[in-house]
Amino acid sequence: MVPRGEVGLVFAGLGAATGALTASINVAIVLMVMGTTFVAPPMLRWAFTRKAAVSR
DSSP states (O other): OOHHHHHHHHHHHHHHHHTOSOHHHHHHHHHHHHHHHHHHHHHHHHHHHHHHHHHO
């Protein structure tokens, strides 16, 4: 997992445990972390292959 995503999950867990976050905000944070974790690698691969094709 991406370190940024792990940190986001830790803070979401702390916020939920202390009561600083509502359940709906906690779910939104977890879904956003999961989404960015799975979407970022293919998008980076696409961006780098596109850049390599343009620079040739």
